[in-house]
Amino acid sequence: MTTISKEDSILEADVLVIGGGTAGPMAAVKAKEANPNLRVVLLEKANVKRSGAISMGMDGLNNAVIPGHATPEQYVKEITIANDGIVNQKTVMAYARGSYDMIKLLDSWGVKFEKDETGDYNVKKVHHLGTYVLPMPEGHHMKKILYRQLKRHRVQVINRYMATRLLTGSNGQVAGAFLLNPRTAETAVIRAKTVILCTGAAGRLGLPSSGYLFGTYENPTNAGDGYAMAYHAGAELSGLECYQINPLIKDYNGPACAYVTGPMGGYTANSKGERFIECDYWSGQMMLEFYRELEGGKGPVFLKMDHLAEETISEIETILHSNERPSRGRFHERRHTNYRDKMVEMHISEIGFCSGHSASGVWVDENARTTVPGLYGAGDMAAVPHNYMLGAFVYGQIAGEDAAAYCADNAMPELDAAQVNQERERVLAPLKRSDGITPYQMEYKIRRMVNDYLQPPKVTRKMEIARERFAEVREDMQYLCASDPHELMRAMETHFILDCAEMAAAASLYRTESRWGLYHYRVDYPETDNDTWFTHVQTIKGEDTMPACFKRPIDPYIVELDEEEKDSYSKLRINNFVQQ
Amino acid sequence: MPLANTLTSVPVTVDQEKCIADKGCTVCVDVCPLDVLAINAEAGTAYMKYDECWYCMPCEADCPTGAVNVSIPYLLR
Structure with a gap:
């Protein structure tokens, strides 16, 4: 009989969370809250203090569903239309229903959201139909706040180990993961009842036009680890043909960022400074109009702010140069781009997989379960369309709680030494x-x-x-x-x-x-x-070890669409009747 | 296939005077999401070992003495 080499240290966990960025810490905390006796391990390729897509924080929530401003039903409709009908509405609804409670939880943890004079959340309209954008001008503390909760809930954190493959048990269920230390090349094995993948986008798929391997839109440490690991473990992936492609600052390759500047009067413009799309919310339809403008002789495309008042521009600068991608200011400075007198040149990003922004991910249901027993997914890599940061938190919670319940009913799987x-x-x-x-x-x-x-x-x-x-x-x-x-x-x-x-x-x-x-x-x-x-x-690993695709029918909608709204995202182009 | 050493100019610089790696500080090395910084044991200072920078800035923001500076990588600048 084959035995596992003594070279590998073998650890055990009830819940193994892989990825300590956004969804991961929330999943670990919520699994521990659900059952404090569980051994919950949070594994991170970098260091949880500064890892993942929000290592320097985030400037706002893109999809806040707050009573008085939006309803879960409206949000489900909006995302169904934005994603051209190809959604499992139950998963979007599970997010929408959990959205407001998650905002209140983050608020109680010390995350500062923008509020009006009455103390109500100051939600802005960026989407085509509804109102869902909630600014967080001081969002750079996000990772510190998450770290405090990990300590408080006594989650065991393992930094600087990467997972290379998931291990599976005799019934095809998840059984743990194989690990590599990227500083010492030591290997290790974690045997686990459940694994929650929170490894972010596949951000190093396309090459940025700069040619710099690490100048990607996504944090380049997110190389598609979770997509590949789920695939090799036999899980279904979904919507991989629905790439992530974003409108970004040319060369810098970070967001400009229209969700911050839009509500303050900034907009996407062509080389003549004219608006050509009605709505700056990132969708495939918006990107197609962007592409047409670039290719159609009216490019390049810019973000226009030079018409705004001084105090508005100062506020935009303060937010954009301290949050999410703070080196933006340094980039503009070197190119003598001052928002007051110059438009910001934009370009189309490299392609990637990311359900947080588009819809390409590891298939999960409304309980964050993948098709492999015991294996969960949350955040950018789990196929819940347009889920963004708040969706990562909500699905982190769903996965953590469901995994805790799974542990009570299932035995620790045996490892396959071979x-x-x-x-x-x-x-x-x-x-x-x-x-x-x-x-x-x-x-x-x-x-x-x-x-x-x-x-x-x-x-x-x-x-x-x-x-x-x-x-x-x-x-x-x-x-x-x-x-x-x-x-x-x-x-x-x-x-x-x-x-x-x-x-x-x-x-x-x-x-x-x-x-x-x-x-x-x-x-x-x-x-x-x-x-x-x-x-x-859907995509799975086929018999010939190459990707195999098949159709999975769309579940009947739980929220019906209005006829006149169905193609609203396809009518983004502004018709300019004035002949030049 | 034999290998060559091709040098590149890296975007993160560390002020040797201000860096306190000789006193055991490893903050910048710890927080880098891409693990591209290291300590030069002989010099007692941190340096950028791999040209794989996302210009994300935790190393600069978290440095206790303000020794670290992140510029935009040359290919993007």
Whole structure:
């Protein structure tokens, strides 16, 4: 009988949370609150004090559903329309119903939201139909506040270990994870009854136009780890053809940020300073109009603020240069871009997977359960469309509480020694090679091919070529080398990135229609075909170890749409009747 | 396939006078989401070891002596 090598230390947990950014700390705290006797471990590739998409905080909530301003039913409608009908409304409703209680909880933990003179939340309208944006001008304390709660609830935190694969039990249920220390190359095994994946977006899929591997929109530590790990564990993924593509400050590649500036009078404009879209809320339809303006001779596209009053501009600067991406100010300074007299040049981001912004994620139901027993997902990597930071918190809570209940009914699974030994061999292999191909070169090549062949407008023949190139890179994996433990971490991320690239190609080829504006604009199938494609597209690991896609019917809606609202997101372009 | 050493200019600089890594401080190294900073044991100061920066700034914001400066990586600047 195979035994697990003594080289690996083996830990045990009832609830293992992977990823300590936004959803992860909330999941860990809520699992511990549900049952303080549970052994809850929070694993983080970096350090929970400053990890994930909100390492420097966040400037607001994009989807606050607050009584008096919006109802859960209105919000479910808005997201259903924004996502072209392809939603499991039950998951969006679970978010919407939990939204207000989560805001009150965060408020009680010390998060400062903008309030009016009567003490009511000062919610702003950015979406096409409803009012959901709540500013947090002092949102840079977010990670500190979460850290305090982790301490208070006695969550066991393990920093600087990355998970490389999930381990599964004899019935296909989750059984734990294999870990790598990116500073020492020590490996470890955690045996766990439940695992909650909170690993963020697949942010290193496309290559930013700067060519700098780490100049991504998403925190580049989010390399698609959770997408790849769920895939190899047998879970279903959903909507991977609905890419994340965002309008960003050119070269800097961070948000400009229209949700902050919009309610204060800023707007997206063409090179003549004219407005061309009615609504700056990020959707595929908005990105398609953005793309058309860029390509149509009226570009580049800018964020216009130079018409605003001095006090408004000072306030915008204070928020944008202290929150989320505070180095924005430094970037503008060097290029002599002052909001008072110059518009900010914008561009289209690289592609990625992210359900927080679009709809590409690991499939979860309204209890945050994936299709693998005991495995949960929350945050940017879990397929609840347009879920943003507040959705990560709400789904973190849902996952934490459901996982705690699962622990009471299920025994600790046995580990499969062969699985563990095989994974150790795979992980450590690049360190044993003294020459070969570096992770940086291989990653660059995959991501450059993603840009060349997968980025919309999508072309069938190009996506087929992409698969040929990816297959060649996969053959090269046997030469992947790492000169130290840090490079070994990058090598493991290169595996995740290649997995995600192959999944992106498969899902995009499978859906033979166009939908979600630019996110899935297929030149050879330019129309939306509701007769055939009003359905989820799921991706799993196929028999041949390559991604396999199939349709999953959309559950009957629980909130019906009004006929006249159905295509409101498709009518974003402003018709300019004045002839120039 | 043999390997080469290709040098790059990195965006994070550490003021050698102000850095107190010689007194055991590792704050900037601890908070970096990408784990790209390290301590040079001989010099007793922190430095950027890998050119993999998200210009996110926790290293600069959390440094107790103001020794760390983050600039925008050259390719984006």
